[in-house]
Amino acid sequence: MLMHALANLALHPLLAVAEHGAEHAPAQPAGAPELPNIITLLSHRFHDVPFIAFLHHWENVIYAFTVAIIISIVAWAATRRRTLLPGKLQNFLEMVVEGLDNFIAGILGPEGRKYTPFLGSLFIYIWCMNMFGLIPGMMSPTGGKNGINTTAGLAICVFLYVQYSGLRKQGVVGYVDHLMGNPRSVVQWCLVPLNLPIHIIGELAKPLSLSLRLFGNITGEDVLLAAFVGLGIAATAFLHSPVGLPLHIPFIFLALLTGTIQALVFTLLSTVYFSMMIAEHHHEEEHAH
Amino acid sequence: MDYQTALSLALPFGLALAAIGSAFGLGKAVAAAMDAMGRQPEAAGKIQTGMIIGAALIEALTIYALVAFFILQGRIGS
Numbered sequence: 001m002l003m004h005a006l007a008n009l010a011l012h013p014l015l016a017v018a019e020h021g022a023e024h025a026p027a028q029p030a031g032a033p034e035l036p037n038i039i040t041l042l043s044h045r046f047h048d049v050p051f052i053a054f055l056h057h058w059e060n061v062i063y064a065f066t067v068a069i070i071i072s073i074v075a076w077a078a079t080r081r082r083t084l085l086p087g088k089l090q091n092f093l094e095m096v097v098e099g100l101d102n103f104i105a106g107i108l109g110p111e112g113r114k115y116t117p118f119l120g121s122l123f124i125y126i127w128c129m130n131m132f133g134l135i136p137g138m139m140s141p142t143g144g145k146n147g148i149n150t151t152a153g154l155a156i157c158v159f160l161y162v163q164y165s166g167l168r169k170q171g172v173v174g175y176v177d178h179l180m181g182n183p184r185s186v187v188q189w190c191l192v193p194l195n196l197p198i199h200i201i202g203e204l205a206k207p208l209s210l211s212l213r214l215f216g217n218i219t220g221e222d223v224l225l226a227a228f229v230g231l232g233i234a235a236t237a238f239l240h241s242p243v244g245l246p247l248h249i250p251f252i253f254l255a256l257l258t259g260t261i262q263a264l265v266f267t268l269l270s271t272v273y274f275s276m277m278i279a280e281h282h283h284e285e286e287h288a289h
Numbered sequence: 290m291d292y293q294t295a296l297s298l299a300l301p302f303g304l305a306l307a308a309i310g311s312a313f314g315l316g317k318a319v320a321a322a323m324d325a326m327g328r329q330p331e332a333a334g335k336i337q338t339g340m341i342i343g344a345a346l347i348e349a350l351t352i353y354a355l356v357a358f359f360i361l362q363g364r365i366g367s
Contacts (some may be wrong), residue, residue: 032362107338209349217353219359265345272342 032219033226037063038141060150064141067128096124107271108278115274118161123267124156126214130259133222134252140259143218151214154208158270163203166277178277179203206273210266217262221255297365300358306355314347 133140
């Protein structure tokens with residue numbers, strides 16, 4: 001019975017959508033089950049239309065822009081008529097922004113509040129993208145086949161901004177000094193050839209680990225959901241019923257938890273990278289005095 | 290044994306090994322953080338932040354194994 005159900009799993013039309021999509025891009029690895037979204041369904045139905053093929057090719061970008069547009073519209077609607085006694089939406093957004101501001105100021109100190117616009121939007125954007133995949137017909141731009149491009153883009157933004165603010169804060173000499181491990185004694189100067197490559201590789205490894213962590217978590221969560229949806233359909237396949245068992249419901253709660261934690265972790269680690277780049281020089285001066 | 294068989298045997302085992310390692314690491318980190326929180330409840334916020342950073346860094350190693358799994362999964366074929 002179970003073996004029969006598992007054999008049906010690969011043949012079922014719902015999962016065949018994912019496999020069909022993979023046929024058009026032979027370079028992509030097939031296999032991992034994916035929940036269908038509006039674009040893959042359209043591409044399954046009209047795969048000869050060039051516009052649909054274009055949509056299918058850029059689906060991560062399209063969904064990422066959709067999320068950004070939704071966030072922008074909500075923010076615009078909330079701040080259109082600002083009042084001293086805020087309405088529901090303005091109240092909620094003020095609570096979110098204030099919470100993020102205090103959270104970041106708690107790590108970076110009061111002068112770190114100027115990084116709140118960047119880090120806070122990062123958190124809200126990533127959280128919304130992670131949650132977007134749980135809406136039927138939508139997908140998480142951070143997960144799926146090409147999700148690594150979205151997360152790598154975000155991580156590269158963080159990397160560039162961290163390096164820029166380090167250069168801005170410490171100056172070129174202080175920045176190179178930081179990369180050499182702040183050599184002050186003869187022994188420390190002798191260790192510079194060892195320290196410099198280690199620090200440079202460490203800086204380059206940060207965006208890599210940031211992007212891979214977010215991508216791996218969200219993709220794993222999406223694949224888990226898709227696998228259990230497929231199992232739920234396969235369980236009732238012998239009845240030829242179009243509706244399956246909702247076996248994936250417990251994993252939706254898991255996905256809510258993972259999505260929130262990963263958005264928080266991405267923001268938290270970016271904040272810590274900022275604090276490492278900015279606060280280091282500060283501490284040195286304090287010790288010198 | 291062709292490479293497809295080797296991959297389909299080795300990939301789940303590799304992922305399981307990575308998961309065991311990070312489970313031990315996470316267990317130690319979270320246990321120590323809970324200990325510290327129980328002893329000093331007023332510092333719970335700071336300890337929790339540190340714990341989440343540490344947990345994310347430990348967990349990242351398993352996620353690398355998962356990403357390798359996703360990449361190599363396509364090679365198994367059907």
